[in-house]
Amino acid sequence: MTPGQPGVIVEENMMPGVTLSRWTMSYFFAALSALIAGEALMLTGFGYPAAGLRAPETLVLVHVIAIGWLSLLMCGALFQFAPVLIARRLYSDTLPLPALLLLLAGLGLLLAGFLQLSGRLADLPSLLPAAGIVLSAGFMLVLWNLGCTLWPARPLPLPARFVATGLISLALTVAFGVIFALVLGQQTSSDPMLAIAGAALPLHVAAGIGGWLTLTAIGVSYRLLAMFMLAPELDGTRPKLVLALAGAALAVVVAIGLGAILNGASLFIPLLAGSLLGLASLALYGADILHLYRARKRRTIELNSRMAIYALASLAAAIALAIGLAILGRLQDGIGAVVFVLVFGWLSGLGLAKLYKIVAFLTWLECFGPVLGKMAAPRVQDLVVETRARKWFRLYFLAVWSGTATLLTGQTTVFRIAAALMLAATIGIVSELVRIRLLSDVASRFAGPAAVPRPHLLLSRPTSI
Amino acid sequence: MTTTFVDLDVRPTLRDGGEPFEQIMQAVSALAPDQGLRLLATFEPVPLFHVLGSKGFTHEATELADGDWEVRFTPSQTATPAKPVPPAASSDATDWPEPDRHLDNRELEPPEPMVRVLAAIEAMQHGQVLSALLCREPMFLFPELEKRGHQWRGGFEPDGTTYRILVRVARNSEQVA
Numbered sequence: 001m002t003p004g005q006p007g008v009i010v011e012e013n014m015m016p017g018v019t020l021s022r023w024t025m026s027y028f029f030a031a032l033s034a035l036i037a038g039e040a041l042m043l044t045g046f047g048y049p050a051a052g053l054r055a056p057e058t059l060v061l062v063h064v065i066a067i068g069w070l071s072l073l074m075c076g077a078l079f080q081f082a083p084v085l086i087a088r089r090l091y092s093d094t095l096p097l098p099a100l101l102l103l104l105a106g107l108g109l110l111l112a113g114f115l116q117l118s119g120r121l122a123d124l125p126s127l128l129p130a131a132g133i134v135l136s137a138g139f140m141l142v143l144w145n146l147g148c149t150l151w152p153a154r155p156l157p158l159p160a161r162f163v164a165t166g167l168i169s170l171a172l173t174v175a176f177g178v179i180f181a182l183v184l185g186q187q188t189s190s191d192p193m194l195a196i197a198g199a200a201l202p203l204h205v206a207a208g209i210g211g212w213l214t215l216t217a218i219g220v221s222y223r224l225l226a227m228f229m230l231a232p233e234l235d236g237t238r239p240k241l242v243l244a245l246a247g248a249a250l251a252v253v254v255a256i257g258l259g260a261i262l263n264g265a266s267l268f269i270p271l272l273a274g275s276l277l278g279l280a281s282l283a284l285y286g287a288d289i290l291h292l293y294r295a296r297k298r299r300t301i302e303l304n305s306r307m308a309i310y311a312l313a314s315l316a317a318a319i320a321l322a323i324g325l326a327i328l329g330r331l332q333d334g335i336g337a338v339v340f341v342l343v344f345g346w347l348s349g350l351g352l353a354k355l356y357k358i359v360a361f362l363t364w365l366e367c368f369g370p371v372l373g374k375m376a377a378p379r380v381q382d383l384v385v386e387t388r389a390r391k392w393f394r395l396y397f398l399a400v401w402s403g404t405a406t407l408l409t410g411q412t413t414v415f416r417i418a419a420a421l422m423l424a425a426t427i428g429i430v431s432e433l434v435r436i437r438l439l440s441d442v443a444s445r446f447a448g449p450a451a452v453p454r455p456h457l458l459l460s461r462p463t464s465i
Numbered sequence: 466m467t468t469t470f471v472d473l474d475v476r477p478t479l480r481d482g483g484e485p486f487e488q489i490m491q492a493v494s495a496l497a498p499d500q501g502l503r504l505l506a507t508f509e510p511v512p513l514f515h516v517l518g519s520k521g522f523t524h525e526a527t528e529l530a531d532g533d534w535e536v537r538f539t540p541s542q543t544a545t546p547a548k549p550v551p552p553a554a555s556s557d558a559t560d561w562p563e564p565d566r567h568l569d570n571r572e573l574e575p576p577e578p579m580v581r582v583l584a585a586i587e588a589m590q591h592g593q594v595l596s597a598l599l600c601r602e603p604m605f606l607f608p609e610l611e612k613r614g615h616q617w618r619g620g621f622e623p624d625g626t627t628y629r630i631l632v633r634v635a636r637n638s639e640q641v642a
Contacts, residue, residue, distance in 0.1 A: 017606065017608045018605060018608070084604050087604060228575070230572070233626075297572060298574060361576070369609055370609070370612070373580075373587035374587055379580075
């Protein structure tokens with residue numbers, strides 16, 4: 001093929017490419033702060049396992065992690081990477097800031113509202129309805145921005161379809177949450193609302209952890225793992241089946257579950273059917289990921305891909321644990337441990353591992369992209385010191401797994417030691433991320449001229465060199 | 466102004482795992498000036514829209530009931546172009562010189578392919594063309610090329626996995642402020 005022929009080359013300066021998302025680092029910073037706060041709460045014995053699974057203190061802890069840490073992390077990552085998945089620019093690079101402020105304010109109101117349920121701050125009127133409104137406004141801005149980014153790119157490539165399904169699940173999770181907030185804040189006495197608030201907690205959790213967080217993580221992991229390990233992109237039947245089964249699982253749990261609740265029927269059948277579909281989906285995903293690791297062209301893989309293995313192992317462990325407990329008829333007793341390893345081993349572990357690469361890459365691109373080719377520039381790997389970070393990651397996963405064991409055996413005091421180790425490891429990882437962002441390790445390891453300005457810790461600035 | 470359509474059904478080729486690109490291009494070059502092409506495929510052949518667009522065809526794609534696609538390519542003399550081709554692109558469509566440098570960056574881990582492309586460009590003269598093979602669309606390279614004022618063309622090769630980008634060095638990048 002002669003490259004002069006227009007037949008081979010199909011795009012011509014029409015592709016805008018993807019620029020740095022301005023507020024992604026702010027989302028990451030807020031998210032990591034929430035993770036540290038959540039771990040500090042566990043260390044002090046606040047919420048589960050010292051309190052019950054549905055205690056107000058546990059609700060505080062769960063939402064610090066689910067909204068403060070995981071959702072903000074995911075939103076920040078999507079503002080940067082959803083455009084990469086569909087080769088388009090983000091609809092708005094401005095909206096993420098008001099969205100972040102609304103989400104943080106809404107989270108604050110929500111936590112205060114939960115504390116009111118436990119008898120603290122009792123003098124104020126319930127803050128939960130306001131929390132529902134502010135949080136849903138924040139999430140709606142996120143959904144609007146990402147929706148307007150994805151919509152014109154239809155038909156979506158497969159990883160983006162995972163993200164789209166994740167975003168629909170986020171909308172459902174928020175909708176359930178708002179109903180709970182209105183009922184708990186005594187703003188409604190409608191029977192269907194009361195029925196939903198009474199029984200739909202499993203649906204809220206399934207849509208949140210299963211649909212929003214796990215499906216989005218799966219979609220993005222297909223692309224990121226393939227990219228960082230030089231493995232061929234997966235686009236066959238199996239990943240499509242992973243999405244179809246997961247989508248079916250969500251539809252069964254949410255739609256049939258909602259029907260059951262409104263008719264006063266048991267949730268057992270929709271939850272069981274949804275779990276089986278979800279398990280089939282995750283089993284196929286596991287097979288895909290094994291294939292990606294085996295088919296990689298890069299033999300020695302970086303720390304982020306090695307640590308992702310521990311996160312994936314945690315996902316497998318959570319599934320095995322859930323099946324084992326169900327067979328023993330003790331799933332009710334052990335559900336806290338299953339959710340713990342799912343949230344901290346799988347979602348948080350994968351999040352921290354990928355942040356280690358993403359922060360380095362985005363910082364490198366911001367600082368050295370403009371001077372590439374014009375002067376000697378460090379490699380992305382010159383920004384990180386993997387040997388130093390490795391021990392923190394190992395400590396983190398060890399602490400999570402031992403924490404899971406203490407939950408299963410009911411040792412709430414020993415659990416707090418595991419929580420302390422998780423906190424120490426997380427602070428270690430975060431300090432590595434800050435060093436990466438501030439280029440702390442570049443100067444000593446890279447002999448070239450250090451002519452680039454240090455980036456801002458919390459936001460990315462478009463460069464004009 | 467009536468356009469007659471020549472039918473080409475590439476679904477059997479696609480279902481056998483074949484690559485119908487050559488077949489399509491042959492059919493297109495055999496068309497009379499007032500003839501269009503009615504193509505039947507198992508998916509919406511988006512890359513082809515650009516390819517035939519640069520040959521002066523507009524397209525109209527319809528999804529059929531069974532999930533297949535029917536696309537009518539009409540020579541643009543007989544139809545109003547749905548999307549005007551950017552003037553810079555059309556004037557440059559045929560007269561790029563042969564590449565002066567070739568890079569095969571497919572086996573490199575990101576962002577090394579981008580680093581090598583930008584380094585190679587800096588060492589080249591105004592008007593020279595660089596050709597690089599990549600294993601995916603270089604999403605973060607495009608804004609950098611734009612900032613430095615270079616022109617590029619890019620697209621997946623018919624194998625569907627190799628991305629080829631051509632960059633024409635606009636001028637010495639030091640002059641681009």
